[in-house]
Amino acid sequence: xxxxxxxxxxxxxxxxELVLKSLLEIWPGTPVYTLVYDKNGQCADIINATKVxxxxxxRLPFARRKHRAYLPLMPLAIEQxxxxxxxxxxxxxxxxxxxxxxxxDQLHISYIHTxxxxxxxxxxxxxxxxxxxxxxxxxxxxxLLHYIRMWDMRTVSGxxxxxxxxxxxxxxxxxxxxxxxxxxxxxxxxxxxxxREEKEDFYLTIxxxxxxxxxxxxxxAFTRMxxxxxxxxxxxxxxxxxxxxxxxxIEFLGFQSDPVVEDTLQRAKAFIYAAEEDFGIVPxxxxxxxxxxxxxGKGGALETVIEGRTGIFFPEQTPESLIQAVDSFESQxxxxxxxxxxHAERFSKVRFKEEIRNYIEEKAQRFFxxxxxxxx
Numbered sequence: 001x002x003x004x005x006x007x008x009x010x011x012x013x014x015x016x017e018l019v020l021k022s023l024l025e026i027w028p029g030t031p032v033y034t035l036v037y038d039k040n041g042q043c044a045d046i047i048n049a050t051k052v053x054x055x056x057x058x059r060l061p062f063a064r065r066k067h068r069a070y071l072p073l074m075p076l077a078i079e080q081x082x083x084x085x086x087x088x089x090x091x092x093x094x095x096x097x098x099x100x101x102x103x104x105d106q107l108h109i110s111y112i113h114t115x116x117x118x119x120x121x122x123x124x125x126x127x128x129x130x131x132x133x134x135x136x137x138x139x140x141x142x143x144l145l146h147y148i149r150m151w152d153m154r155t156v157s158g159x160x161x162x163x164x165x166x167x168x169x170x171x172x173x174x175x176x177x178x179x180x181x182x183x184x185x186x187x188x189x190x191x192x193x194x195x196r197e198e199k200e201d202f203y204l205t206i207x208x209x210x211x212x213x214x215x216x217x218x219x220x221a222f223t224r225m226x227x228x229x230x231x232x233x234x235x236x237x238x239x240x241x242x243x244x245x246x247x248x249x250i251e252f253l254g255f256q257s258d259p260v261v262e263d264t265l266q267r268a269k270a271f272i273y274a275a276e277e278d279f280g281i282v283p284x285x286x287x288x289x290x291x292x293x294x295x296x297g298k299g300g301a302l303e304t305v306i307e308g309r310t311g312i313f314f315p316e317q318t319p320e321s322l323i324q325a326v327d328s329f330e331s332q333x334x335x336x337x338x339x340x341x342x343h344a345e346r347f348s349k350v351r352f353k354e355e356i357r358n359y360i361e362e363k364a365q366r367f368f369x370x371x372x373x374x375x376x
Contacts, residue, residue: 001364003088003357006081006097009067010037012375015165015186015281020092021046022349023048024157024186024286026357029144033081035096036075038064055080072144075099075151075174088364094278099155107367111158111184114169115176115280119148121273122212129211153177161363163356165279166300182359185303187352188281190345192258193288196266197337203326204268206261206282211235214274214296214317216242221319225326229368231268233261238273265289270329273301274317280304281299285312287344290337294325304347 007020008034019300022029024046030049036058038048046052057063068078076097081100083089087298089106094113103107109230118126123145127133132141153176162181164170170181203222207213215232219242222230226249232242235255243252247262256264265271271286271293279300283293287310295301297313305311314325 001088001368002085003027003090004083004086005028005032006078006089006091006093006100006241007032007034008082008093008095008097009035009051010043011041011064011067012053013042015279016092016094017043017046018115018189019111019165019186019352021049023090023092024358025051026353033083033100035077035194036063036067036070047352053081054160058135071148074146087368088360090360095217098159099151102158105371107161108159109161109162109163109363109366111165111356112169112173113179113186115172116148116152117212119145120176121172125212138221160367163278163359166303168299175271178324184352184355184359185347186279186281186290187349188284188344188347190284190288190348193262193285194266195290195337195341197290199269199291199375200267202268203270203358204232204233204264204286205272205274206265207236209234209238209242212240212275216245217274217317217322218272219246219250221322221326222250224319225323228326230272233264243298253293255257262289265291270294270311270326272322274322275299276317277301283311284344284347287340290341292329292335292340294322294329306343310343 004022029050033053036057037047037052037054055071062082063231078096078099079101087106089108090101091110093110095116098110100284127141129251132138140159148300150152156177162173162179163184164173164181165186167183170183173179173181182205205218207215209215222228226247230250233253233256265286268291271283271291273293273295276296276299284302284304286293293305293311295305295311295313296317297315307313312325312329314321
């Protein structure tokens with residue numbers, strides 16, 4: 001059985017890339033098809049581990065740094081890959097990858113991190129941030145996203161089986177595509193992190209500094225709590241604006257290496273998480289350090305944080321709601337770091353690899369057995 005992986009792009013390293021890396025550990029040397037890749041970038045270890053084929057977008061100017069500018073071309077580009085020589089195609093998709101074209105004798109299984117956020121329920125939020133809600137440019141942007149939605153729906157039936165990274169995303173897949181999805185939580189490298197029971201007197205958030213991550217909400221809340229320290233790790237287009245809003249008790253550390261991230265997570269009193277995320281790997285990493293999580297009570301966090309045992313939730317994405325949650329956290333009994341770590345271990349890479357291998361092999365065996373069976 002010949003197989004390949006299809007991935008959106010390999011320019012930055014995040015949860016989707018960790019899934020692809022884990023898949024390559026299960027099936028080493030499997031070729032990867034992707035829209036854009038940067039062999040000298042953050043994903044170099046993945047690219048060097050196998051044969052990677054890019055689309056025509058990879059040859060266009062500034063594609064590796066500005067690949068999102070080529071969104072109008074991405075549906076066309078993903079459809080140009082000739083995968084006819086493969087029996088099994090596994091797409092790892094948060095945007096375009098699931099749209100590859102396969103034939104009736106090929107099995108296509110898609111691991112969905114999310115349906116395209118900016119084309120569906122987060123469209124208005126993205127357009128507002130880009131100042132594209134009005135005028136001719138706004139009309140063009142809305143027309144493009146309408147086209148992307150139509151194309152996205154065209155691709156739904158091309159997938160034989162859907163896997164979602166959380167029950168939350170499984171509900172979105174059903175809402176939009178009317179397809180059932182089995183839930184296999186993504187891998188978290190739990191073994192990288194060590195428990196530290198003695199915490200220091202600061203809170204921590206780690207995030208790309210983009211609007212939907214809601215770091216501005218966290219900064220506003222801690223500006224109103226000058227007696228509480230906050231450290232922010234991460235870079236992004238909102239960094240300058242956040243620094244202007246912040247009070248002296250808030251420290252911006254920018255992008256940091258893995259060892260610094262791990263050490264800071266271990267020492268933090270609690271990890272703050274304000275986004276409505278598909279799954280959210282960093283809150284699990286925090287728990288792997290025995291660090292409690294204060295999270296917005298919606299999305300994937302509801303599947304990774306246990307109220308009162310590994311953290312607490314706040315019900316609204318407002319500074320007031322977060323402030324109340326921090327006050328509640330400080331007034332309650334200290335949570336057990338070892339129990340928090342034990343909970344995090346259920347999201348390990350070992351568990352992911354076992355679950356996804358069993359699922360894909362079972363589906364492949366059934367599909368190819370039925371294809372080979374004589375027909376009356």
